[in-house]
Amino acid sequence: MPRFAANLSMLYPELAFPDRFQAAAADGFRAVEFLFPYEWDARELAARLKGNGLEQVLFNGPPGDWNGGERGMACLPGREAEFRAGIGKALAYAEVLGCSRLHVMAGLVPQAQERDALRPTYVSNLRWAAREAAKQGVNVLIEPINTRDIPRFFLNRQDHAHELVAEIGEANVQVQMDLYHCQIVEGDVASKIRQYLPTGRVGHFQVAGVPERHEPDVGELNYAYLFDVIDEVSKDCGWSGWVGCEYRPARGAQPRGTSEGLGWLRGRRA
Numbered sequence: 001m002p003r004f005a006a007n008l009s010m011l012y013p014e015l016a017f018p019d020r021f022q023a024a025a026a027d028g029f030r031a032v033e034f035l036f037p038y039e040w041d042a043r044e045l046a047a048r049l050k051g052n053g054l055e056q057v058l059f060n061g062p063p064g065d066w067n068g069g070e071r072g073m074a075c076l077p078g079r080e081a082e083f084r085a086g087i088g089k090a091l092a093y094a095e096v097l098g099c100s101r102l103h104v105m106a107g108l109v110p111q112a113q114e115r116d117a118l119r120p121t122y123v124s125n126l127r128w129a130a131r132e133a134a135k136q137g138v139n140v141l142i143e144p145i146n147t148r149d150i151p152r153f154f155l156n157r158q159d160h161a162h163e164l165v166a167e168i169g170e171a172n173v174q175v176q177m178d179l180y181h182c183q184i185v186e187g188d189v190a191s192k193i194r195q196y197l198p199t200g201r202v203g204h205f206q207v208a209g210v211p212e213r214h215e216p217d218v219g220e221l222n223y224a225y226l227f228d229v230i231d232e233v234s235k236d237c238g239w240s241g242w243v244g245c246e247y248r249p250a251r252g253a254q255p256r257g258t259s260e261g262l263g264w265l266r267g268r269r270a
């Protein structure tokens with residue numbers, strides 16, 4: 001059975017962020033992920049994890065000016081110093097949270113620039129981040145994201161991500177395979193799991209229904225089937241990572257809306 005982690009940036013929206021740890025544990029989760037922890041003290045978050053018996057399995061590096069529309073800095077020439085400072089900050093959080101996966105967002109292709117022209121900057125930034133992360137046993141993850149949600153995002157396809165991982169050439173760089181984005185951009189999701197999971201280069205999965213990004217049992221993807229594929233391939237190749245539940249509960253911020261939407265998970269937990 002896949003192991004499922006609650007994404008606390010999206011689940012339990014009716015609760016204050018620090019209270020979501022307890023809610024996730026009460027719903028039977030043993031692990032969590034979230035996007036950005038930086039407005040919270042790392043020690044306070046570590047205490048929430050410990051107090052609720054939870055493991056932190058993933059979070060994101062600083063994305064640049066998120067409210068101003070930025071979605072990462074890794075591909076942006078001229079932002080290297082800020083990128084490196086952000087990785088330093090993220091790794092300090094990773095240490096305190098005991099987290100071994102860091103998602104580094106690629107960033108947007110600036111207007112009037114070609115994606116390929118940004119590749120050297122992206123590769124060199126990721127290589128630097130990976131070497132820093134390796135010093136504390138952290139894996140750096142890169143995630144293809146669909147361009148409907150994030151227009152002009154640098155990284156959209158699984159094949160592009162795996163090509164870049166090979167070019168970066170560091171053992172601790174892996175792909176965060178978000179099946180929601182994968183279905184929107186390219187489809188053929190089960191075949192892609194079978195193609196990429198055995199390579200050892202998939203570090204984490206994330207799931208959500210398509211197209212609304214609600215619970216996995218809402219929408220066009222058959223997750224019961226896909227979880228069986230992950231199970232089957234994992235057994236063959238010895239993969240033992242996590243599946244992040246990164247969706248917006250269909251019942252929105254209604255009290256207990258997240259918990260009531262977890263029916264899809266019943267009987268599926270490792």
Ligand SMILES: O=C(O)C(=O)[C@H](O)CO
Nearest residue numbers: 035060103143145178246
């Ligand atoms: O949007 C996603 O799918 C993510 O996983 C990012 O971390 C946030 O954009």
Ligand SMILES: [Mg+2]
Nearest residue numbers: 143178206246
């Ligand atoms: Mg994702």
